[in-house]
Amino acid sequence: MFSLNHFIWIGICCVLITAALVYLAKKKPAIKDVLTVCCVICVLSEVTKVLSMIKLVPSSDRSMMTPYLELNQLPFNLCSIQIIFIFIARLTSNEKLRKTVLGYMYPTCVAGAIGAIALPTIFTFSITSDQAFTHPLGYQFFLYHTMLLTLGIYIPLSKQVELERRQYATTMGIFYAIGFSSIYINSLCASPTYVDGELISVDFATNYFVTGSQDWMMTFTNINQWRLYFLAIVVASAVVITILYIPYLKKPKKPKKTE
Numbered sequence: 001m002f003s004l005n006h007f008i009w010i011g012i013c014c015v016l017i018t019a020a021l022v023y024l025a026k027k028k029p030a031i032k033d034v035l036t037v038c039c040v041i042c043v044l045s046e047v048t049k050v051l052s053m054i055k056l057v058p059s060s061d062r063s064m065m066t067p068y069l070e071l072n073q074l075p076f077n078l079c080s081i082q083i084i085f086i087f088i089a090r091l092t093s094n095e096k097l098r099k100t101v102l103g104y105m106y107p108t109c110v111a112g113a114i115g116a117i118a119l120p121t122i123f124t125f126s127i128t129s130d131q132a133f134t135h136p137l138g139y140q141f142f143l144y145h146t147m148l149l150t151l152g153i154y155i156p157l158s159k160q161v162e163l164e165r166r167q168y169a170t171t172m173g174i175f176y177a178i179g180f181s182s183i184y185i186n187s188l189c190a191s192p193t194y195v196d197g198e199l200i201s202v203d204f205a206t207n208y209f210v211t212g213s214q215d216w217m218m219t220f221t222n223i224n225q226w227r228l229y230f231l232a233i234v235v236a237s238a239v240v241i242t243i244l245y246i247p248y249l250k251k252p253k254k255p256k257k258t259e
Helices: 004-027 031-053 082-091 095-118 136-157 165-189 223-248
Strands: 055-058 065-068 191-195 198-203
Touching: 004 095, 004 136, 031 082, 031 136, 082 095, 095 136, 095 165, 095 223, 165 223
Parallel strands: none
Antiparallel strands: 055 065, 191 198
């Protein structure tokens, strides 16, 4: 990350997001229509990712070959899990549920996409920065997050979604429920090694919701360091979500009584 190709992609994303928001602000399409386009982009994005990252791996005895997608490519990250919420928001006929889902998507799409574009971990775990424009994953990653950021901004910009204190509270609940669940998912996806029934090492661990190992940024030497790190994530995410929701946390003014 922070290579020339990375900065070029940041510039492209900024241009695309600006152009999309100008168009949306001018045309003011229904949020359902925007979600329909997002659903199509989500499908194309996942198909591109799977077909470009799947590997043909031999069995241990070399008798057969099996197509395999590595566990870190599963859609359990903060941004990739938005695919589920996008489809729920588009397909549900329950307006209360749609409002709750869009209320969650607003801050998490904005903050998550900005973080992903600024710190693209694909250059650490999937491809090199030199492959940013030669590998399909580069296009999939940046264009998908461009869509998420545009959608996240358009949710309040459209003025078709009522954001209020209830959405703030449910957003916090959903976010922390998924975030805590990522500890289970990271453990399930890891490859533990036991000797005489005792756990001695873990390899190939995933890092969904960045609650796992941070060897690209820091190394934990004891469990208390991870606990402090986890607490820092909790606090930082609460601050970011609250900041984005501040304009919508004010109590609505009561209409003046007429004599």
